[in-house]
Amino acid sequence: MGGKRSKKPAAPEPDALRRSHEGAAATRAFGAGVAFAGGVVLALVIGAALRHPLPFVAAVAAFFMGVGTVTGILARGRLAACRALLDHERWEPAIVELKRLHGRGGVGDEATYLVALAYDRQGARTLALESYKAYLKRFKRGVWSVEARVRAAELEAAPQVTTRPVEVAVNCPFCKAEVADDAAVVACDGCGTAHHAGCYEEQGGCAVYGCRSTTARARVRG
Numbered sequence: 001m002g003g004k005r006s007k008k009p010a011a012p013e014p015d016a017l018r019r020s021h022e023g024a025a026a027t028r029a030f031g032a033g034v035a036f037a038g039g040v041v042l043a044l045v046i047g048a049a050l051r052h053p054l055p056f057v058a059a060v061a062a063f064f065m066g067v068g069t070v071t072g073i074l075a076r077g078r079l080a081a082c083r084a085l086l087d088h089e090r091w092e093p094a095i096v097e098l099k100r101l102h103g104r105g106g107v108g109d110e111a112t113y114l115v116a117l118a119y120d121r122q123g124a125r126t127l128a129l130e131s132y133k134a135y136l137k138r139f140k141r142g143v144w145s146v147e148a149r150v151r152a153a154e155l156e157a158a159p160q161v162t163t164r165p166v167e168v169a170v171n172c173p174f175c176k177a178e179v180a181d182d183a184a185v186v187a188c189d190g191c192g193t194a195h196h197a198g199c200y201e202e203q204g205g206c207a208v209y210g211c212r213s214t215t216a217r218a219r220v221r222g
């Protein structure tokens with residue numbers, strides 16, 4: 001995470017990112033669905049031939065396993081698309097989709113954690129802290145509970161107005177350009193995210209998805 005970002009190539013469109021991951025998952029899900037459907041048909045044929053109930057029980061089991069496998073593959077494809085969106089700093093579409101995936105059993109753990117990470121990477125301190133806490137509340141022994149706990153403690157320990165280490169580029173959530181050290185910068189009161197002062201004015205409030213704050217304070221950096 002972090003690192004100096006400069007001259008990055010134009011980010012692909014969110015829809016294209018999602019299509020490539022979700023399309024690959026759909027292909028795999030179709031293959032798995034066909035395989036399970038074949039198993040169900042085979043079990044039904046054998047059950048009819050043997051006049052025995054056991055193959056029918058197997059057919060019902062195979063049907064439900066097939067449904068579970070297919071929906072799992074599709075959900076993991078949507079999650080992979082969200083990871084790609086985050087890698088390209090497409091925060092808003094990623095968070096919207098991740099929140100839809102919260103309730104999916106197989107991917108709910110990671111989806112919930114990634115929402116916190118998305119806010120954290122944007123520098124939306126308060127929203128990140130809230131989201132890490134929400135994750136820890138829901139997944140006490142989650143896959144990312146150690147990371148979430150450490151990061152939540154760090155965010156809680158940080159002063160309200162922070163200046164980030166200079167080697168970490170901070171991008172304005174409105175125009176996506178880097179917030180340079182000498183720029184007029186304001187920090188949102190709601191989530192702590194740095195904006196160019198002009199961008200904040202133009203947006204008429206915070207530009208971070210999910211933050212509705214309309215007050216900010218001038219931030220002195222360095």
Ligand SMILES: [Zn+2]
Pocket residue numbers: 172173174175176177195196199
């Ligand atoms: Zn800006």
Ligand SMILES: [Zn+2]
Pocket residue numbers: 188189190191192193206207208211212213
């Ligand atoms: Zn905000």
